[in-house]
Amino acid sequence: MKGKTMILSSLVLLSAVQTSCQENEFGTIDLTMPEEVYVPVEAEYTYNHPCAMFNQADFDRVKKSLDDGTAPQAVKDEFAALKNSRYTLKSYQPTVLEYIVRGDGTGITADGKEHYQEAMNDAAAAYQMALLWKLTGDEAYAEASVRVMNAWVAGCKGIKSNDANQMLAAGAQGYTFANAGEIMRDYYQNKNPQDFAKFKEWMLTVFATKNKDFMTRHQGTCDEHYWSNWDLVNMCSYFAIGILTEDDEMVNFVVNYFYNGVGNGYIKKLIRGTFTDPMGSGESIAQNQESGRDQGHAMMSVAVTANLCQMAYTFSLCNPSVSQLDFFAADDNAVMKMGEYTALFNLRDGADQDNKIGSWLTTPDKMPFNEFRYCVDCACKDKNHSAIHTAVANDEGRGELRPGWEIFYNHYAKVKKLGSGYKYAKQAADKMRPECGVDGSDRYGTNSGAFDQLGWGTLMLYRE
Template identity: 40%
Template sequence: MLQASRYADANYQPNAVPQVVRGNPSWGKDNYAVLFRDAAAAYQLAIRWKISGDSAYADASIKVLDDWSNKLTNIIGTSDKYLASGIYGYQLANAAEIMRSYPKWTGFPRFKDTMLNVFYPMNHEFITRHNGYGEAGLHYWANWDLANLASMMAIGILTDRHDIYQEALTYVKSGPGNGAFRNAMWHVYTDSGLAQVQESGRDQGHSTLDIALIGVLCQMAWNQGDDLFGFDNNLVLKASEYVAKYNLGYDVPWTYYTTSDGTVQTEISSASRGSTRPIWTLIYNHYNRVNGLEAKYTKEMMDKFGPEGGAYGANSGGFDQLGYGSLLFNSDVK
């Protein structure tokens, strides 16, 4: 799948722009697609280099990263600009984390500056102010916080800024917004080992996005020696099982959820039920292969959709996660 991807071709040409627009044509024409496609390419090319050792892929990956660090100055739009700063921020930082060991990458310092000066300030601004709704920011669904926390954590790791990394980690564990794990996965059913997700009453496309971003946060923290997978008695596993089970067509328990505007969600949403995202292997690998825990529905979802690639479709939702979990997370190494 990786070899066949157009984004893993050593001849890939980047399309960086000085200003990324997401959310409102009145601010300028939406152009954020060039960023999510290039982020996918930088990551896939980096993986292909690590596997093959062929420097052509390394050169292609850093060409993408350098193009953006040379040109990008800001990200604008409606509040949707914070989705761009979060999702594409964590993706670019993860690609760069792979490429930092490439000795020919002389542009690495400049790239780190871009992440610190363009992406991180937006991540911090959103998490602390929530676009004017305050620190708690319960107006915004969980995925908004989770995306910006993922970017913040990835940037902290990439730039060796422990303060930034710790800012994200602390918020995940005890923050007031919907991205804090106990708010994102807010109701545990102790009898069934499931946890209801904050966006389950909205639609399943966003519920699965929550699981995708939670998995990214857990894996990055794990690589730094912090165990978010085990947080609050394996809360993430319970949420993964809940979302996977429902999207496989099974019934799950439901508890009424009241949104920040007072709307009472009386039932789980069937909208986008069965959503496909390449996210399940990362979670299954850790809980089952590393920790030896059962993850029945996560495994069933993983098996149903087969080997995980990346770039599922042409729209932004298909690029919200980097993918290739079947290739990258398939071992019992602790």
């Protein structure tokens, strides 16, 4: 394991003095409120692997509870679901694409269509079998996980499409593969260090280059053209690959982007208004950048944020002096409030596990909402794509909860031990538990939405 000494990890808000002044009998005084100026983090980090979604202490705790029978029943149930997943067969064989094509495949693929399902399946398989290796010690899972990753390194040259959708694959599949590699790290490099070196290089070449290019250029559009989830999956991927390859600059780039980026993954753009809970709990809730778009994407944004925050917090445990790695705590627990807003609007009273019955906890007219002007009079060449959202979206996707609530509930209730502020995240987690992950069941299906988040939060995080 590689260790580094922390040399600098300062993020401060400096006061930029403005020029509004007034004279009195004592002379001239400045009456202008100071303006916050962000000073980027420039840190060198310690890497105690694994240190992305989960660390060794997490695996040790869960494995012990499963082995001695003290694990909560929901954890046991999700463990059984993982072992029964169609992605964790020890004989699993990958289906490798020369190019992952998400979006317009005209002139790229033989049929002119996109082909990225194979990458979604195989990245999920590599990740899920990595989890099982850690929790069972069965090397057959380790061999299968590495077999999948090696096959993709050998056969896949890149990600393509004739439109921007390729960047979603670069993000979502990027951080899934990277987390699989991070969990498998010791086995992978001990078994064949050359293969592990090739895997890291593949992650940098195929995924990380696109991740950074997207966050930097946004395909040549205005900075806020792409919805928050586009930024978030690419932030997750670039961050996870930075940990995998022990690249301080990559990690710092995402930390600084989260606190002061140009796109909608920046915390002050991700959240578009903070309000008091209309249900009278007294809690603060915060509107997501996609709340007026549709609830499927609003929940995706929240779920991927949860994954990003979890990775950053896990990494912070081996870098405690870098307080900025605690994304969960940023701006007075802003992402917790964002989760509460989205959970509240997507919960039913008295619903069953699939959340299909019962009355809604609140109605659209009761939800506070700041008008959101999407790409109105922006710098984009296309002037016909703007939208003005005046209310929370009450669409068909409402109520179809995604995995991720277990992350919020575990962190704020069990890790931080806050006494309040996560009421609706808890209810969402309770309704979904065990949340499972991508297992081919009817809960998530097999389309891209099932693979945007890693899942299996009940297994790895839930504790009574």
